[in-house]
Every structure is written in structure tokens, then in C-alpha cells.
Amino acid sequence: MATWTVGQVADLFGVTVRTLHHYDEIGLLVPSGRSAAGYRLYTDADLTRLQQVVVYRRLELPLDEIRELLDGGEDAVEHLRRQRDAVMSRLDELSELVAALDRALEREMSDQPATPEEMKELFGDGFKDEYQAEAQERWGETDAWKQSAERTKRYTKADWAAVKAEMDAVNAAFIAAKRRGEPATGEAAMDAAEVHRRHIADRFYDLDHEFHRGLADLYVSDPRFTKSYEDLEPGLAQYVRDAIHANSDRHAE
Amino acid sequence: MATWTVGQVADLFGVTVRTLHHYDEIGLLVPSGRSAAGYRLYTDADLTRLQQVVVYRRLELPLDEIRELLDGGEDAVEHLRRQRDAVMSRLDELSELVAALDRALEREMSDQPATPEEMKELFGDGFKDEYQAEAQERWGETDAWKQSAERTKRYTKADWAAVKAEMDAVNAAFIAAKRRGEPATGEAAMDAAEVHRRHIADRFYDLDHEFHRGLADLYVSDPRFTKSYEDLEPGLAQYVRDAIHANSDRHAE
DNA sequence: GTGGCGCCTCACGTCGCGTGAGGGTCAAGC
């Protein structure tokens, strides 16, 4: 009868020689014969058994359980059926795993920093690369800028949406106060200014009342800031600037 | 701030104390504090991290990758995608394994036990087998395959015995017709083909007459299928193929 | 003050092999 050596069997079944040695050691698959020189010799029956082992192993069954199963004196068809059942349920598990990974991926992706496209979608044309570049040029070396950059780096789309919502709310408060005819030095406008300051301090960089004044002046001196306010409501830039100064005065006392 | 000891944390998360020790040792989860007596003290933040560890571990990621991932050094999405790919390929492998088991079962149940060499052929010898990729390509993602997998998953021994009996009966009918000298386009052969189709439709997956043609062609074009039939009766593969086409023609009218 | 439980730190065991080290065997070519 034909026999095979470890190397041949290994190639045939896609396992390593070491694996065959191991199976021999633990008595899972002891070759039926040895050559004069001590070479392991595998027969047909050994190969059949190895085939079963390989299948069960792919199900991640512990080897000693595989041995018990194979030594249980069952017939081949029963093994095949049981293996099939086991593979199917393992397939279910793996599908579940993939689904879990997909969920994890989706969570991670939605936590990813927002892309430029998403930013534009949120903030419209005001968010332009040229402004970005210029602002970088002008403020890039300041601590406030660095701090802001550090913080916003990890902002997700959801974070930015929240920022925008907060901004909108503050602006709406300014506009409402202005339309009610209240002066920029009035309670409502000053409160809105304080919310504005806190918003920036929370979201971007530490901002005290003195620094807030500087920002406020920018709103009337830098035409781009001015424009974004004036587009919302004529005279709003100046109104916001005055409200911020009044608020800072109030807190200076 | 409230803290927890190893035992409490272990109970909370369903892990062992030893596991927490291990995570401490390898730096995956080092508790934020120690009591005067050296007890590990876990804070809220520690628990949050453990929660993440547990989740990632369920995805069978190696612990050092989990650590890298949580320490933010590397991209979580990248890790997850890699893991997903790995699991997917295991899924593919197992799908192919089911197909192989089915082929082996079919052989066994038509009373022609496969020899080791044939087994190896049936199971694709290793990983680079040309059939393997092709079979997966061809069937792995199809609805029919999924449906078949879903249905047969719960088949009992008795079910399989019934399947075998039905199969044998169909084959016997084909053989009888052929031996009587009837053409494959004859009534008896076509009837057998129809029974064959219904058998598969009942037991495995929806199979209309058009799809049945495809299957029939496979019986002559795929040597594995061909061999099963040819072993029963020389020329049977072609005969069955022709009978199925004739039957489909008949039902197309 | 005395159980009993929980915590600590070693430190070795487990499973399914991988990966050498050190040495014998076999068929082929010179």
C-alpha cells in the first residue's frame, strides 16, 4: 500500500510539518507506520483522519475534543453533518462579528474630524480657503490661534453643527434686542455678549473680557467680519461691538 | 471621586480579576490610582477605557493593537477595517468549507464514499485551489446560496436521510430511463428532471426552470459534479443535463 | 482578636503550534 511522508502530507493538506509532528505528539494523528530510519509514514486511513481533523480544526474546536470525536466510533456521514452544522453556526457568529465591526466603523467614522466639504456645507461660502490662509498668516503665531487650532482639530461634523447652532442663537439674541429697540448697552445685549464670550472660550480659546474687546473692534474694522454681521442685519456689527464693550465694562467693576 | 477595586470592576464588566491584572501588566489598562495598601483603584475614566477594551476584544483584535488604537496613536478606522477584512476572509473560507462538506455529503449519501485523494479534491487541496476562488465567486454571494445555507442549517439527521432518499430516487429514475434506451428528451427523463427541480426547490433554494438549466450545464462543465454522475453511470451527466433542458423547454411553452 | 474574604505579587501551566539547533537519511550528480 502507498504511504506518504510528512512533507508530502503537509503539502497535500496545506498544513505544516510541525503541525503533523504535533498531532503525533498529542496522539491526535499517529501515523500508522515508520520507515527503518524513523520517518513517519502515513496511510490512506491516516489521510482520511487528517481530513476530518482539518475540518474540525477550522471550526476552532480544541484538538483534544476533535480526538474524542474521531475516536468516538461514529461514521463519516455523521461527522460531515455535524461539521456542517458547526460551520454554519460559526458562520453566524462571524457574520455577527462583521456586523459589530461595521457598527464600530460607523461610530468611528462619525467621530472623524469634519472634512472641508462638510465645513462648507455647514458654514456656507464664508468658509473659504483664502480666508483660512490669510487668517493663518495673520494670527498663526498667537497663543489664541494655536489653542483654537489644537481644540478644533478634533471637532467632528456634529461638533461644528453644535458650534453653529450656538453662534446662531447668540446672533439671534443680538438681533432680537436690537429690533426691540434696546440699546447695545442694555441688559439683553450685554447678556448676549457674555454668552458670546463664553461660547468662544468654551469652543476655541481662552477669552477674557479684555481680549473680548479686541475681538469686538475687529468686527467693525475688518470688512469680512463686518460683512457677515451686516448681512444678517444692517448695523449689527457696530451693535455687537458696543454690546461687548458694555459687557466688559460691566465685568470690569 | 468614586473608585472601584479589581473585584468590583471584574463583576461589573464580566471579566476576571486576573484579566485586569494582565491588562495592568501589559499597560493596556493601568488603574489611575492605588490605595495605601497597594490596592488597584479604578476611576470612571478607567471604566470607560475598559468598556472600549471589552468591545474591541470581542472583535478579536490583539491586545497590543487595542492599546495602540485607544492611545490614539493610530487610526481606529484603519484597525477596524483590517480586522473586518480578516474576519471576512475567514467567513469566505468557511463558506467554501460548507460547500465542500456538501459535496462530500452528497458523495457519501449516494453510497460512493470518497477516497482521501478525492476528499482532498473535494475540499480543495489547501487554499490555492482554482475551484475554491471560483466557487466562492460563483455562489458565495448569491441569494440561492444564502437561502440554501439558511434552510439546510436546521436539517436534522432524518431530514438528510430524506434528502438522500429523494436524490437516490431521482438518480435511479434517470438511470432507468437511460438504460431502457429512452432519449433524454423523453417523457420519463423529463419527468425525472422535474422531480429533481422540485426536490431542490423544496429542500435547498427556489429554483425555476431557467435557473435549472444553469445547474444542468454545470453538471457537465464542472468535473466535480460530472464525476458524481459518471461514477453512477457512464454518460449520465450529459443525459441528465439534456433531460433538464428538455424539461425546461417543455415548461417554457 | 479572630475569622473570612478580598487584595497583593510572583511564577508556572495551557493550547496550538512557530522557529530554530543539532544531527541523521536519501537520491542525484560528479
Next chain:
DNA sequence: GCTTGACCCTCACGCGACGTGAGGCGCCAC
């Protein structure tokens, strides 16, 4: 007949994620 190189053998240690004691200290209740 002798070398070469592929193949085989037997140790024996390593890994990854813990399990499982051993020996000893800390804490709380009775």
C-alpha cells in the same frame, strides 16, 4: 565512492491571553 542538498528526526524554547495556585497582607464584622 563521495559530496551535495533536500528531506527527515528529536529536543526545546517562545508566544498570546490569560488560568491557577502559593504565600502573604488588609479590611470589616462579630
